[in-house]
Amino acid sequence: MDISEINDAAPTSVEEFRERLTEVIDDLPRRLRQCAEYIAANTDRIAVSTVAELAAGADVPPSALMRFCQILGFSGFSEMQRLFRGAYAPGWPDYATRLTNLKQGGAGSPSALLGEFIEAGRASLEALASSVDEASLHQAVEILAKAETIHVVGLRRAFPVACYLAYVFEKMSVPAMLHDGVGKLDHRFALRPGDALLAITFAPYSEETIALAQDAHDRRLPVVALTDRVSGPLAKSAQSVLTVPEVDFGAFRSLSATIAMAITLAVAVGSARG
Amino acid sequence: MDISEINDAAPTSVEEFRERLTEVIDDLPRRLRQCAEYIAANTDRIAVSTVAELAAGADVPPSALMRFCQILGFSGFSEMQRLFRGAYAPGWPDYATRLTNLKQGGAGSPSALLGEFIEAGRASLEALASSVDEASLHQAVEILAKAETIHVVGLRRAFPVACYLAYVFEKMSVPAMLHDGVGKLDHRFALRPGDALLAITFAPYSEETIALAQDAHDRRLPVVALTDRVSGPLAKSAQSVLTVPEVDFGAFRSLSATIAMAITLAVAVGSARG
DNA sequence: AAATTTTTAGAATTTTTATTCCATTTTTCG
DNA sequence: CGAAAAATGGAATAAAAATTCTAAAAATTT
Structure with a gap:
C-alpha cells in the first residue's frame, strides 16, 4: 500500500468510519482485508474488546490489527476505540433500568405488561429501520x-x-x-x-x-x-x-x-x- | 459492613446485578454508596470505561470502586466489566447505521421521514418506560x-x-x-x-x-x-x-x-x- | 530469475490499567 | 469520652494491554 493512499485524517464519527472502511477495503493486502472484513461485521464490539480479542476473532496477529487501525487514519487501536466508546451512548441510561423495574412488578401485573409492550414496540421500530x-x-x-x-x-x-x-x-x-x-x-x-x-x-x-x-x-x-x-x-x-x-x-x-x-x-x- | 452480609456469589446477569445493587444500596457507607448510585445511573458505561474513569465520575478514589466491586461479589472490576461486555449486544450495530442511512436519503425524502418517525416512536416508548x-x-x-x-x-x-x-x-x-x-x-x-x-x-x-x-x-x-x-x-x-x-x-x-x-x-x- | 518493495509475524518494550496494602481518618458502641 | 471496628485515600505493585520494531516471507517489478 502506497503511503499517498493513506488518508491521515482519522474518522471522527461512526459514519465516517464506515465510509472510510468501504473505501479502502478493496485494495488491501490479505491480512489487512481480513481485519477490515471482521471489523465491518463486528463494529459494535470494538468499544468493548481488546486488540488481542479482535485479532483473534479476525484470525490475524495483533500487530496486523494495529497496522489496520493506522491505515484507517488512527494513531493506533486506542484512538479508534475511543471513537466507539464515545459514540456508544444509546437509549440505555434510564430506560433499561425502568424497564427492568417495570417487569419486576410481577408477571401479569400491569407494569410488567407495559414493559413487554414497550419492548415489542421498540423492537418493531428497530427492525423496521433495518x-x-x-x-x-x-x-x-x-x-x-x-x-x-x-x-x-x-x-x-x-x-x-x-x-x-x-x-x-x-x-x-x-x-x-x-x-x-x-x-x-x-x-x-x-x-x-x-x-x-x-x-x-x-x-x-x-x-x-x-x-x-x-x-x-x-x-x-x-x-x-x-x-x-x-x-x-x-x-x-x-x-x-x-x-x-x-x-x-x-x-x-x-x-x-x-x-x-x-x-x-x-x-x-x-x-x-x- | 459485616463480612456475613457479603453475598460472595457474583451476579451472572445484568438483572441479577441490578437486584443485588438495590438490595445492598441502602446499608452501604458513604463512599460505597456514592459508587452504587453512580453505577446504578450509569450501568451502561461499565462496559466501556476504566476503573479510573468511573471512579472520577462517581467522585471517589479508584480503590473505593474496587471495594465496591468486591462487595457485589466480583473478584474485582475486571470480572464485573466482563459481565457487561458480554451482555453488551445492543441494537445499534445495524439499527443506528441504518437510521443514519435512512436520514441521509435527503431532507424530505420518504426514507428520511421514516427515519424521523421511527426515532420519534422510539423516544416516546423510552420516555413512557421512565x-x-x-x-x-x-x-x-x-x-x-x-x-x-x-x-x-x-x-x-x-x-x-x-x-x-x-x-x-x-x-x-x-x-x-x-x-x-x-x-x-x-x-x-x-x-x-x-x-x-x-x-x-x-x-x-x-x-x-x-x-x-x-x-x-x-x-x-x-x-x-x-x-x-x-x-x-x-x-x-x-x-x-x-x-x-x-x-x-x-x-x-x-x-x-x-x-x-x-x-x-x-x-x-x-x-x-x- | 534476480532485485526491490511490500507485507507479515511475533518477540520486546512501553504504556496504561487494575489491584493490593497500609497508614490515617471516621464512625460506632460500651 | 475512649477504645474498638470500619471505612477511606493514596501510594506501591502487579497485571494486562497497546504499540513498536525487526527479521523473515511474499509479492511485485524489471
Whole structure:
C-alpha cells in the first residue's frame, strides 16, 4: 500500500468510519482485508474488546490489527476505540433500568405488561429501520402522489392504522376516502379511474380488504399494500408492497412500526402533492 | 459492613446485578454508596470505561470502586466489566447505521421521514418506560376491571387508539362500546350505572370527549383518562389520569407510546376479569 | 530469475490499567 | 469520652494491554 493512499485524517464519527472502511477495503493486502472484513461485521464490539480479542476473532496477529487501525487514519487501536466508546451512548441510561423495574412488578401485573409492550414496540421500530425497502417506499409514494383520490382500506386490527392515515391525509388536504365497512356497505364503486387504493391487512388477512384490492386491480387501478409479508395475499394485486416487521407480544401486536410507516407515507405523499 | 452480609456469589446477569445493587444500596457507607448510585445511573458505561474513569465520575478514589466491586461479589472490576461486555449486544450495530442511512436519503425524502418517525416512536416508548406512574395504572385497571360495560371514547387523532382498544376488548371478551361519533349521534345514555368510561384525548382536546367525560362524572360513573398532561381538561372529571409522553415530529405524533399504554390497559383489564 | 518493495509475524518494550496494602481518618458502641 | 471496628485515600505493585520494531516471507517489478 502506497503511503499517498493513506488518508491521515482519522474518522471522527461512526459514519465516517464506515465510509472510510468501504473505501479502502478493496485494495488491501490479505491480512489487512481480513481485519477490515471482521471489523465491518463486528463494529459494535470494538468499544468493548481488546486488540488481542479482535485479532483473534479476525484470525490475524495483533500487530496486523494495529497496522489496520493506522491505515484507517488512527494513531493506533486506542484512538479508534475511543471513537466507539464515545459514540456508544444509546437509549440505555434510564430506560433499561425502568424497564427492568417495570417487569419486576410481577408477571401479569400491569407494569410488567407495559414493559413487554414497550419492548415489542421498540423492537418493531428497530427492525423496521433495518428492513425497509427504500425502492418500494419511493414507488408507493409516487403512486399515491399521482392519484386523484386515495382510498384507504384496513379492517379489524388494521383499522386503527387506516383511521390514522385518513386523519393525516385530511390534515394535509389530500383527498382521501376511508373504507370503513360501516353497515356492511362496500363502496367499491367509489373508486374512479385515476384513483389509487392503499390496502392494509395482516395475518389473518381480512377477506374484504383482499377483495377490494383485487377489484381495484382488475379495474387497472394502482394498489399499494401495507402488510406483513411480501408474499401475502395482496402480492398479486398490488403494484407496490410495503412490509412492516411487527413484533407481537402474546396475541397482540404493537402497531408501532406500522403506524410509523403509515404516517411516513401520508406525510411524504402530502408534501409531494405540494 | 459485616463480612456475613457479603453475598460472595457474583451476579451472572445484568438483572441479577441490578437486584443485588438495590438490595445492598441502602446499608452501604458513604463512599460505597456514592459508587452504587453512580453505577446504578450509569450501568451502561461499565462496559466501556476504566476503573479510573468511573471512579472520577462517581467522585471517589479508584480503590473505593474496587471495594465496591468486591462487595457485589466480583473478584474485582475486571470480572464485573466482563459481565457487561458480554451482555453488551445492543441494537445499534445495524439499527443506528441504518437510521443514519435512512436520514441521509435527503431532507424530505420518504426514507428520511421514516427515519424521523421511527426515532420519534422510539423516544416516546423510552420516555413512557421512565415516566409511567404505576399507581395510576394500577388504579385504572381496577376501575375498568370492575365496570360492567366499558365505554371508550376518542376522536380525531385519538380515534385510532380508541378503535384499537375496542378491538382488543372484543378479542378478550370484555363488554365494551366504542363511541365513534358516527352521524353526530352521541350515545351518552348508553352509559348505565355500573359502567365506566375510558376517555382519550390530546391537545387540542376534543370538545365531545371532554363533554362525555364530564357527563359521566356528573352521573357518578368512574372515568379513566388517557391524555398528554396530568392537568389537562380531563383532570377534574377523571378518577385516574394516565399520561403518555408522546414525541412529535412535525405536526404529527407517533402514537407508539399511547398504543402501548392502551393495549396494556386492555390486556390487564381482560385478564383481571378472568 | 534476480532485485526491490511490500507485507507479515511475533518477540520486546512501553504504556496504561487494575489491584493490593497500609497508614490515617471516621464512625460506632460500651 | 475512649477504645474498638470500619471505612477511606493514596501510594506501591502487579497485571494486562497497546504499540513498536525487526527479521523473515511474499509479492511485485524489471
